[in-house]
Every structure is written in structure tokens, then in C-alpha cells.
Amino acid sequence: MKAIRFAAPLPTYLLTLAAGRLSPRFYVGPLACTRYGEVPDPALPAPDWVSVRTRLGGICGSDLAIVTLGASPSTSPFSSFPFVLGHENVGEIVELGADVRGFDRGQRVVVNPLLSCVPRAIRPACAACAAGRPSRCAHFTDGALAPGMFIGTTRGVGGSWGECFTAHASQLVAVPESLSDEEAVLVEPLACAVHAVRSHLPPAGERALVVGAGSIGLLTVAALRALAPASPVTVLARHVFQGEHAERLGAERVVIARGRYVDALAEAAGARLLRPVLGERIAVGGFDRTVVCTGDSRAMEDALRMTRAGGTIVLLGNAVHLKGVDWAPLWLKELTLAGSLAYGAHAHGGATRHAFEEAVALIAGGRAAVRPLVTHTFPLADHARALATAADRGGAHSIKVAFRPGPPAPGPV
Numbered sequence: 001m002k003a004i005r006f007a008a009p010l011p012t013y014l015l016t017l018a019a020g021r022l023s024p025r026f027y028v029g030p031l032a033c034t035r036y037g038e039v040p041d042p043a044l045p046a047p048d049w050v051s052v053r054t055r056l057g058g059i060c061g062s063d064l065a066i067v068t069l070g071a072s073p074s075t076s077p078f079s080s081f082p083f084v085l086g087h088e089n090v091g092e093i094v095e096l097g098a099d100v101r102g103f104d105r106g107q108r109v110v111v112n113p114l115l116s117c118v119p120r121a122i123r124p125a126c127a128a129c130a131a132g133r134p135s136r137c138a139h140f141t142d143g144a145l146a147p148g149m150f151i152g153t154t155r156g157v158g159g160s161w162g163e164c165f166t167a168h169a170s171q172l173v174a175v176p177e178s179l180s181d182e183e184a185v186l187v188e189p190l191a192c193a194v195h196a197v198r199s200h201l202p203p204a205g206e207r208a209l210v211v212g213a214g215s216i217g218l219l220t221v222a223a224l225r226a227l228a229p230a231s232p233v234t235v236l237a238r239h240v241f242q243g244e245h246a247e248r249l250g251a252e253r254v255v256i257a258r259g260r261y262v263d264a265l266a267e268a269a270g271a272r273l274l275r276p277v278l279g280e281r282i283a284v285g286g287f288d289r290t291v292v293c294t295g296d297s298r299a300m301e302d303a304l305r306m307t308r309a310g311g312t313i314v315l316l317g318n319a320v321h322l323k324g325v326d327w328a329p330l331w332l333k334e335l336t337l338a339g340s341l342a343y344g345a346h347a348h349g350g351a352t353r354h355a356f357e358e359a360v361a362l363i364a365g366g367r368a369a370v371r372p373l374v375t376h377t378f379p380l381a382d383h384a385r386a387l388a389t390a391a392d393r394g395g396a397h398s399i400k401v402a403f404r405p406g407p408p409a410p411g412p413v
């Protein structure tokens with residue numbers, strides 16, 4: 001099959017690093033870490049697995065970080081090379097292992113790509129998995145598969161930047177007929193937002209700030225509006241077109257991150273600004289809860305500045321090395337800083353529900369109008385244009401860019 005795969009033996013890594021600094025188009029090519037071409041179809045690892053033909057494979061910020069060699073070295077033990085990229089997905093089942101029940105050939109599914117204890121055939125499951133927190137699994141490097149946290153960073157199972165990939169039956173989530181492929185490919189990133197919001201749900205009346213209005217920021221706005229409707233949401237966006245999406249998704253206020261945006265944020269939060277001897281002003285009062293949805297230093301500084309004393313900052317963006325951040329507000333205001341990764345099960349309304357299933361239900365029920373967020377799709381062979389479009393949000397007005405690996409498929413689109 002055709003696929004985009006990643007491997008990083010040291011000479012290739014160094015060559016890609018040097019060439020990529022000259023031009024981003026050199027990050028993908030026949031001599032680079034990321035290559036497009038023919039790879040073997042992934043075999044079913046066990047009889048309780050299926051093979052899925054990819055209909056759409058989304059491009060995540062974390063994928064761009066892998067391609068441009070910007071991912072944190074801390075994540076490397078939780079992957080195995082070479083791997084086919086792509087964890088955001090929608091596809092249809094083309095092969096069922098003998099032990100798979102409840103799914104049919106041809107059925108449309110989204111795959112929860114987390115490779116925790118159950119897909120790894122580890123019994124009994126670790127304490128985190130048993131408690132419905134598979135993102136904290138203790139066994140991402142153990143069991144029947146090569147090391148890896150996700151389909152899309154793990155050798156041997158394929159990924160959604162390929163024509164097909166494999167998945168354990170426990171990872172399959174049926175896609176209702178009413179969902180388009182574009183909506184379905186957003187289930188995985190929406191599930192990340194649902195997990196972050198459910199884990200730190202603002203009580204009624206608390207004011208939330210979302211820093212960053214790329215796909216994950218906008219999906220966080222959608223999740224906050226659906227799950228915490230009595231909490232007004234302010235969004236700090238880099239681009240005007242992102243702000244328009246945020247307003248459409250229910251943000252009460254959008255602030256564009258230029259000029260005197262700190263004054264606008266303070267006004268939205270009902271905060272006072274104090275001027276230090278040097279540098280940007282700091283707020284007294286502020287937002288109760290801030291979700292940081294980008295990985296840059298300024299986003300973290302804005303969050304530290306604009307969150308009220310005793311408030312909570314949730315880090316959902318892929319922050320790695322934050323240069324020059326003044327962390328003093330963290331202790332000065334007794335803030336809580338919490339990380340959020342992937343998805344898990346959450347108890348609410350008398351039941352426990354997985355974030356993946358809740359994400360499907362929010363879209364299917366019309367409570368998260370996410371379809372316009374898929375702004376571009378490309379065939380795999382057009383990878384250079386796809387990755388450039390995903391990276392150049394301001395120029396291309398891109399939110400979510402996805403690969404369409406196969407020929408146009410019949411069925412709902």
C-alpha cells in the first residue's frame with residue numbers, strides 16, 4: 001500500500017535536520033526521516049484485530065512536530081520505528097479477525113488509537129487502565145506489540161496516513177450514518193478536548209479562557225459550550241478567521257492576539273492589570289480556568305498572567321521547550337497547572353462514558369457543529385502541499401487538514 005512513514009536512524013535524522021532548516025519541503029523526501037511510498041500492508045497482530053481502509057487521516061499538530069523533528073525527545077521511548085504516521089482517522093473495516101464480534105466488513109468506524117493494556121493483550125490490565133484512564137497506562141512499551149502509545153507512532157500496525165491500518169476490536173467505535181467523513185475524522189481530536197474539559201469541568205458561572213484557536217482550541221470551545229453551558233468562554237486567537245469559527249461555536253468573546261490584547265482579556269475577565277518594573281502587565285483577578293491549546297511560550301505566559309489566583313491552567317497543546325517563560329505567577333497566585341493527554345472514561349449523569357463515545361454523540365446530536373473545521377483534504381501523493389497547508393494556518397486559512405488516501409469511496413460523504 002501507499003503510506004507516509006517515519007524513521008529516524010541518526011545519519012538520516014541529522015541530514016533531515018540540516019535540510020529542513022534550509023526549506024521545510026525537505027522534511028519529506030526519499031532521503032528524509034518522513035517518506036512517501038510503498039510499504040507492506042500491516043498484518044493483523046492477533047485474531048481480535050481488524051484491518052481498516054482509511055477514508056480520511058487527519059493531520060495533528062503533534063504529527064507536524066514529528067515531521068519537522070520538533071517532537072520532545074521524552075516521547076521517543078513511546079514509539080517504535082519505522083511507523084506509518086496518522087492517529088486521527090475514519091475508515092471502513094475491510095478484514096475481520098476470527099475472534100471479532102459485533103462489527104461487519106464494510107462498516108464505517110473511527111479508531112481510538114491508544115495502544116494501552118487491552119490492545120496489547122496485557123492481563124490483568126494495569127491500575128490506570130482498570131480505572132478507565134488508559135492515557136496513563138503503564139505498559140505502552142510492553143506486550144504483544146512494538147513500543148508505542150498510539151496507532152500512528154508504532155511499528156507494525158500502520159497508521160491513517162496510509163491506505164489501511166489495523167486496530168484491536170476494543171478500539172473500534174461505530175460511526176452513525178448521519179456523520180460525514182469530515183465530522184468523523186474530528187472525533188479523535190474532539191475526544192481529546194472532551195477528556196480535558198470533563199477532567200476539569202468548570203462549575204456554573206466560572207469564566208473559561210481558551211488560548212489558541214487552531215483545531216484543538218476550537219474543539220475545546222465546542223466541548224466547553226456543550227458540557228459546561230453555564231460557563232462563558234473567551235478565546236484568544238491569532239487570526240481573525242479562527243475567531244470567526246470560535247464565535248460560531250459559541251465563544252462569548254474573541255480576542256485577537258495583537259496590539260493591546262491584554263487589556264481586552266482583562267476586560268473580559270473583569271480583572272485589573274498591574275504594571276511591573278519590567279515587561280508585560282499582570283492581572284489581579286482573571287479567568288477561573290484556562291485551557292492552553294498551543295505549544296508556544298507566549299500562550300503559556302498569557303495563561304499565567306490572565307488566570308486568577310487559585311485558578312487552574314490545563315495544558316492541552318504540545319508544549320516542549322518553552323523559552324523565556326516567567327513561571328513566578330504559578331506560585332505567586334497559587335495556580336494549578338494540569339496536563340491532559342488523549343482520552344478516558346468519565347462518570348457523569350449517573351453513568352460512565354468514554355470520551356470517544358461522547359465525542360461521537362456530541363457531533364451526531366448537533367451539539368458540536370464541527371464540520372466546517374475540516375478546511376482541506378489532499379491525496380497522500382500531495383503530501384508536500386497538505387503539510388504546507390496545515391502548517392501555514394494564517395496564509396491558507398486552514399484549521400484541520402486531512403489526507404484522503406484511497407479513491408473516493410461510496411457512501412455518506
Ligand SMILES: [Zn+2]
Nearest residue numbers: 060061062087
Ligand atoms: Zn493528535
Ligand SMILES: [Zn+2]
Nearest residue numbers: 117126129137
Ligand atoms: Zn494499562
